[in-house]
Amino acid sequence: MNPRSPDPIPFFGSDCFILALNGLMQRNGQAPLLGQTVLTLAETPDIASLKNALASLANRHPLLRAKVRRFFFFPPSWQIPTSPAPLPPFFLWHENASPSSSPLRPLPADSLPIEDPLAFQKKLLSSPLLPRDEPWHFRADLILLQNGKCSLILTWSHLLLDGKGAELLLQELQNLDSLPPCSPPPKNQKKHTSTLKQKFALLKKIASHFSSLAQTGFPSLSRPKKTSGNTKHADFETVFFSEKETAAMKQKSEAMVGPLFHLPFYLAGAFRAIHAAFLLRSLECASLAVSIPSQTRPKKGASPLFQNRISMFFFRLHKEEMLSFSSAVQSLSQQFAKMTREKLDEAFSLLLDALRWLPPRLSIAFVLFQGKGNFTSFFHSHTGEFLPGTDRFFSAKIENGFHVPAVSSPPGTGVFLSEFRGKTTMTVSWRDGDLSPHEKEAILHSLRTDYTLPETPQNQGEK
């Protein structure tokens, strides 16, 4: 190895899992796991400054075009490039005007026309990020919409970024001038403070937790692809809740789980929505289980933008608990307290660290074997307030900001939420073929009912 090359950046345990999952997805005809962070802008931003900032950001963070390095049986790591960064992938588009309408603004000479921005966005999420010879782990697409607004779509590889990391990246992008020099990314994994004996006891606990989950099973809505040549595209629907609906949601959550911690509320809604789709399929489903990320990301310090710094909590609901929203919420709150007391998130983090040493294909095979073909029944997260304190992006007013994560199949579905200035956005994601239109409608209806309507016997009886 070139002695002047920077030291490789080790993968975190959760990165290794995503790497293994990417491999599984590619073998099953799915593009690698991508996510999108979308900004809806009231007007056109300062495009020249945005391009310049992207170029500076690329030089500031060589990790954005790092290659995965694997060396025999060692865990994977990021090989940092030493060459100067080429121009990062920024694409400018404009929505094609209908023949009868006149353009609302002069179009930049280098923008290309697109017919349907939403179809374009879905295509981005379903395809490899960039051509194979392009090293980047993100791309930025700015679409000038027919109504005078703009949509900035940051599409990113989940191997390097997650939703919170993507938000930090956008924040950094427009504050580059005032930022201190970038500190090098951490060289070491999180050090567990426990002794070997304590670590063994923790691993035993998580193993027993998994075997208890496996006993009742945790099916997903994933369906096998129909033919070997077909790819399973990523699809999604975004629901924009009004300020009034968001306020109702928060009020309902606060009455059920208190002012601080809303996870049991949103997660219970997601559980019941996925269960509603199972009921439509007339599938026997004794219980569902889901892995929920718990962030260990510092907001400041060494390279907080990158890598998946999470552990997991594994929640399960039996079908009886999913019959009413309040019993689902109550059970999840109790499970969280129990898992916290038993330190199961730390135990899972230890397990992820241990799995780093396995070849990715073997580690995912091990996980799927334990879960009888699944590792979670669906994906779920609420990333909280989106870009707090940021109202403008390169001079354009931000009207909304949210994430659109793609999901892998299995599990085939996911429910994701975030909030921007008092308005919640919810994205339901699935893989082509894993949800029928009827099932999708059932999921959306169930989520809307549980989140925004008061608890009544009628609401409960609909399930």
Add this chain to the structure above:
Amino acid sequence: MDFSEKNSPTTLPNPSVFAEGLKDILSGGILDLPENFQNNDDLFDLGLDSMAIMQLLILIEDRFSLPIPANLVTKTHFCSIDALSKLLAELSSSPGQPG
């Protein structure tokens, strides 16, 4: 260590009594504390979010037998180990607390 036995309910215990325990709880999986961590470092900058606060509340109650009332769960009280230790010292000396 059972702090409730050591602290008389009528005198304000030294907040530092709680600091090591809190550090222990936080580093036990809730936050990734840096090697040069100081007790007055901002916990929110280190990634303390609502899930982590909830975990902290549960583990503080278990370890110190001190439930923290919801109205005291504020940014000011949870911004650092020093601030939280001070709150626990006050709570442990107030009448009606266990111990």
